[in-house]
Amino acid sequence: xxxxxxxxxxxxxxxxxxxxxxxxxxxxxxxxxxxxxxxxxxxxxxxxxxxxxxxxxxxxxxxxxxxxxxxxxxxxxxxxxxxxxxxxxxxxxxxxxxxxxxxxxxxxxxxxxxxxxxxxxxxxxxxxxxxxxxxxxxxxxxxxx
Amino acid sequence: xxxxxxxxxxxxxxxxxxxxxxxxxxxxxxxxxxxxxxxxxxxxxxxxxxxxxxxxxxxxxxxxxxxxxxxxxxxxxxxxxxxxxxxxxxxxxxxxxxxxxxxxxxxxxxxxxxxxxxxxxxxxxxxxxxxxxxxxxxxxxxxxx
Numbered sequence: 323x324x325x326x327x328x329x330x331x332x333x334x335x336x337x338x339x340x341x342x343x344x345x346x347x348x349x350x351x352x353x354x355x356x357x358x359x360x361x362x363x364x365x366x367x368x369x370x371x372x373x374x375x376x377x378x379x380x381x382x383x384x385x386x387x388x389x390x391x392x393x394x395x396x397x398x399x400x401x402x403x404x405x406x407x408x409x410x411x412x413x414x415x416x417x418x419x420x421x422x423x424x425x426x427x428x429x430x431x432x433x434x435x436x437x438x439x440x441x442x443x444x445x446x447x448x449x450x451x452x453x454x455x456x457x458x459x460x461x462x463x464x465x466x467x
Numbered sequence: 468x469x470x471x472x473x474x475x476x477x478x479x480x481x482x483x484x485x486x487x488x489x490x491x492x493x494x495x496x497x498x499x500x501x502x503x504x505x506x507x508x509x510x511x512x513x514x515x516x517x518x519x520x521x522x523x524x525x526x527x528x529x530x531x532x533x534x535x536x537x538x539x540x541x542x543x544x545x546x547x548x549x550x551x552x553x554x555x556x557x558x559x560x561x562x563x564x565x566x567x568x569x570x571x572x573x574x575x576x577x578x579x580x581x582x583x584x585x586x587x588x589x590x591x592x593x594x595x596x597x598x599x600x601x602x603x604x605x606x607x608x609x610x611x612x
C-alpha cells in the first residue's frame with residue numbers, strides 16, 4: 323500500500339499473506355481473499371497494482387497460483403477498485419531504471435524512493451511495494467486484462 | 468444442481484457460465500463469481516461438486532483456468548458450502564461404471580439416471596451434472612484439497 327500525497331509517495335503498510343499448506347485449497351483461497359478484503363476496508367485504496375505472471379513452470383503450479391491470484395483480483399473487482407497489471411520488467415524498469423534489475427537492486431530503490439530505514443522484508447513484500455510504486459510512478463491506470 | 472430426495476435424485480437446473488473474451492480478466496472473474504453466488508442464493512445447496520483438474524496444457528492456460536476456478540471455489544467457501552472435488556476418472560466411474568467412459572457415454576448415463584428427456588447440452592453442462600451426480604452417488608463429502 324503506497325499513498326501519493328502532494329508530490330510525494332509514502333509507504334503505509336506492506337507485508338505478505340501466508341496460508342498453511344496443511345489446509346484444504348478452498349480454505350486457503352478464502353483466507354487470501356479475506357486478508358485482501360480486510361486491507362481494502364482498512365486502507366480504502368483507489369487502485370490495486372498486481373504483477374503479471376508469465377512463468378514457464380509446470381501447469382499444476384500455474385493452476386494453484388491462478389486460484390490464489392483469482393481470489394486477490396476478485397477482492398479488488400468486488401470492491402470496484404481499479405486493477406492495474408504490470409509485467410515484471412515494467413516494474414523493475416519504473417522502480418530501478420532497468421528491466422534487468424536484480425531483486426536486491428529493486429528492493430534498494432524501493433527503500434530509497436520511499437525513504438525507508440530498512441529494505442522491506444521478505445523479498446515478496448518488497449516486490450509488492452515495487453508493484454505499487456511502479457503504479458504511482460507510471461501514473462496510468464490500465465485495466466487488468 | 469441435483470437434489471437428493473427420499474431415494475431419488477432429480478436435476479433442478481444445469482447450464483454453463485460464459486464470459487466474453489473481450490472483457491478484462493478481472494471483469495470475467497467477477498462475472499463468474501457473481502453467477503455462482505446467484506445460483507447459491509437461489510438453490511441454497513449444501514454441497515458443491517467440482518471436477519479436479521490435472522491437465523498437461525501449458526502453464527498460461529492453467530493459470531487462466533486457475534483464476535476462474537478460484538472464483539468458483541471462493542463463492543462456495545464464502546457461503547460455507549461443503550466443496551467436494553472428484554477426479555475425472557472418479558466421476559466417469561461413478562456415473563457410467565468405468566473410468567474410461569467417453570463423454571457421450573457419461574452424458575447418456577446422466578440422462579438415464581436422472582430420467583431426462585434429452586442429454587444436457589452443451590457437453591460442459593452434462594459434465595457439470597455428472598460431477599453433481601457423482602457426489603450424490605458416492606455420498607461422501609471429501610473436503611477439497
